[in-house]
Amino acid sequence: MNDRTGLTLSGVTVRLGDGDTMVTALDEVDLTVAPGELVAVVGPSGAGKSTLLAVSGALTVPDQGTATVDGHDLAGMTVRQRAAYRRDHIGFVFQSGNLIPALTALEQLRLVAELSPHRAGGRNPAELLADVGMTHRAGRRPHQLSGGERQRVGIARALMGRPKLLLVDEPTAALDRARSHEVVQLLARETKEAGVATVMVTHDHDVLEHCDRVTEMIDGRLSAG
Amino acid sequence: MFLALRELRFARWRFTLMGSVVALIAVLVVLLSGLSSGLVNDGVSGLQRLPVTAFAFDDGTKLDAAFSRSVVDREQLDQWRRQPGVRDATLFGNLLVNARSSRDVPIDLAMFGVEPGSFLSPPVAEGAALGRPDGIVVSRTALDAGLRVGDTVVIDRIGARFTVIGATADQRTYGHVDVAYVPLAAWQRLHQGAGPGEALRGSASAEATAVAIQADGDLDLAAGDAAAGTTSFDRIEAYGASPGYTAETSTLQLIQAFLYAISALVVGAFFTVWTINRRAELAVLRAMGAARSYLLRDGLVQALVVLGASIGAGIVVGVGLGGLIRGSAVPFAIEAPAVLTAGVLLVVLGLAGAAVAIVRIAAVDPLTALGAQR
Numbered sequence: 001m002n003d004r005t006g007l008t009l010s011g012v013t014v015r016l017g018d019g020d021t022m023v024t025a026l027d028e029v030d031l032t033v034a035p036g037e038l039v040a041v042v043g044p045s046g047a048g049k050s051t052l053l054a055v056s057g058a059l060t061v062p063d064q065g066t067a068t069v070d071g072h073d074l075a076g077m078t079v080r081q082r083a084a085y086r087r088d089h090i091g092f093v094f095q096s097g098n099l100i101p102a103l104t105a106l107e108q109l110r111l112v113a114e115l116s117p118h119r120a121g122g123r124n125p126a127e128l129l130a131d132v133g134m135t136h137r138a139g140r141r142p143h144q145l146s147g148g149e150r151q152r153v154g155i156a157r158a159l160m161g162r163p164k165l166l167l168v169d170e171p172t173a174a175l176d177r178a179r180s181h182e183v184v185q186l187l188a189r190e191t192k193e194a195g196v197a198t199v200m201v202t203h204d205h206d207v208l209e210h211c212d213r214v215t216e217m218i219d220g221r222l223s224a225g
Numbered sequence: 226m227f228l229a230l231r232e233l234r235f236a237r238w239r240f241t242l243m244g245s246v247v248a249l250i251a252v253l254v255v256l257l258s259g260l261s262s263g264l265v266n267d268g269v270s271g272l273q274r275l276p277v278t279a280f281a282f283d284d285g286t287k288l289d290a291a292f293s294r295s296v297v298d299r300e301q302l303d304q305w306r307r308q309p310g311v312r313d314a315t316l317f318g319n320l321l322v323n324a325r326s327s328r329d330v331p332i333d334l335a336m337f338g339v340e341p342g343s344f345l346s347p348p349v350a351e352g353a354a355l356g357r358p359d360g361i362v363v364s365r366t367a368l369d370a371g372l373r374v375g376d377t378v379v380i381d382r383i384g385a386r387f388t389v390i391g392a393t394a395d396q397r398t399y400g401h402v403d404v405a406y407v408p409l410a411a412w413q414r415l416h417q418g419a420g421p422g423e424a425l426r427g428s429a430s431a432e433a434t435a436v437a438i439q440a441d442g443d444l445d446l447a448a449g450d451a452a453a454g455t456t457s458f459d460r461i462e463a464y465g466a467s468p469g470y471t472a473e474t475s476t477l478q479l480i481q482a483f484l485y486a487i488s489a490l491v492v493g494a495f496f497t498v499w500t501i502n503r504r505a506e507l508a509v510l511r512a513m514g515a516a517r518s519y520l521l522r523d524g525l526v527q528a529l530v531v532l533g534a535s536i537g538a539g540i541v542v543g544v545g546l547g548g549l550i551r552g553s554a555v556p557f558a559i560e561a562p563a564v565l566t567a568g569v570l571l572v573v574l575g576l577a578g579a580a581v582a583i584v585r586i587a588a589v590d591p592l593t594a595l596g597a598q599r
Contacts, residue, residue, distance in 0.1 A: 050595045054592055059512060059592050059595070080516070083514050083517075084516070086513065087514025087515065088514070090514070092509075092512050092513060092594070098506075100228070100506050100509070100510070101235065101506065102228070102232040102234070102235030102236070103228075103231055110227070111227060111228065115510075115513065115515045115519060
């Protein structure tokens with residue numbers, strides 16, 4: 001595996017809070033995800049899964065260790081550079097989609113292009129929406145979509161900027177079994193097609209069959225699941 | 226702009242509700258501004274039109290009664306003429322009278338006694354200039370009240386008769402009363418209360434209300450006062466001597482100041498709630514890498530669009546209503562600079578109120594987009 005690509009976490013430690021209330025959210029975590037690979041992170045609540053996403057997604061800087069995406073050390077960036085890096089190279093899929101209420105499905109994707117000052121290199125919103133099977137709902141706003149449809153739009157939105165890394169936070173939390181399988185299958189397919197390194201945090205053991213690798217996080221430590 | 230305009234459309238009823246409040250405030254501000262301008266015109270346009278730098282009243286005169294109480298004489302005039310910086314000075318008489326025209330129109334007049342041919346002598350748009358001993362030149366507005374050039378006007382009680390020989394092109398009123406320019410000699414008779422045929426008291430022919438001073442550049446009012454034994458006020462200060470002027474204008478200014486403050490607070494409160502409502506969405510946008518500057522700009526554009534549209538609509542309605550009022554007895558004047566200033570002030574203050582709320586956008590933590598805390 002070429003270590004200039006995908007996600008590499010090595011020796012990442014994150015402590016939250018201070019003094020008596022300080023907890024070690026991540027404890028010397030090592031994780032490598034190659035392009036085109038879908039890795040699931042499972043574990044109980046409070047185990048540090050969200051912090052893992054935050055560090056990988058340049059939202060939190062680790063206290064120790066390094067986090068690199070596509071060979072770029074995230075810790076060495078300013079707040080502004082990290083925001084730009086997220087925008088240009090990292091895709092997020094949030095719980096229940098977390099779409100913008102005022103925008104239609106198609107506009108959710110167009111917004112990604114709007115956020116970028118140099119609007120080249122992104123994917124075509126209409127084509128991408130067709131890719132996730134949402135063309136017939138392109139003009140609907142989030143409150144007019146079902147949970148599964150929202151997640152499809154959320155996945156498409158995350159892929160708009162051709163990210164190197166896709167971070168997925170509990171995508172099936174609000175979905176029934178059948179929809180959960182559909183959404184994770186879609187994630188697995190897009191991971192392969194787009195050649196993106198994908199980390200999915202989940203509680204849902206049903207959907208792990210679609211993942212290339214499963215790791216388990218307990219008390220801030222990561223182990224092969 | 227992409228997000229701002231779509232959110233405006235999406236939440237149009239909420240924005241319309243808030244915008245309506247701002248629009249109504251704008252209507253009120255325009256009407257009050259028109260009323261202010263109207264009152265100023267009614268109260269002091271006669272003084273505004275006088276080409277005077279300052280008025281010198283009798284020593285110790287209080288401003289609020291200056292034009293009704295003060296008496297100055299020619300000696301004081303001569304002293305003022307000798308002051309450095311004074312280009313010209315002349316006696317000015319001011320007296321409010323009740324009168325009746327030959328057509329039996331009762332009319333109140335502010336009799337401005339001026340020397341015919343002096344710099345106070347008014348330009349006329351109709352009829353003849355001041356000069357005839359019993360000829361008066363009246364404000365345009367006196368014609369609206371029913372006077373005509375050629376009419377005879379009889380002053381109540383005194384019985385003095387004057388002929389309207391001319392009228393000015395513009396409104397010249399003082400203390401809500403139409404101005405009539407009268408030769409100073411005739412004014413002095415009126416001031417003493419001398420009827421037809423009555424003899425004038427010896428000193429009365431040297432008296433007037435104030436010395437009107439026209440200056441070039443620097444004028445030392447204190448030095449002139451000391452030399453002439455007078456108390457002087459510049460022209461703007463002298464407006465305060467018009468009956469009721471200070472009370473009227475300060476009341477309206479107070480109301481307008483409150484409206485500006487209310488408008489800024491309403492807008493600030495709305496955008497505070499609105500921004501708090503958007504927190505989850507803003508966290509997602511920040512996590513997606515939207516720059517703070519992008520989101521701040523977007524928020525301000527949104528506020529500017531709402532403010533511009535609602536204040537614009539309010540001004541249109543206000544000016545429309547003002548047109549209806551102008552036909553009535555209420556003193557009302559829509560003046561473009563005053564209305565535009567009010568509109569710009571509303572927008573700027575509203576934007577300031579919104580900005581206080583919108584800067585909170587910068588404090589939204591993108592981390593809150595992760596996890597289940599919603």
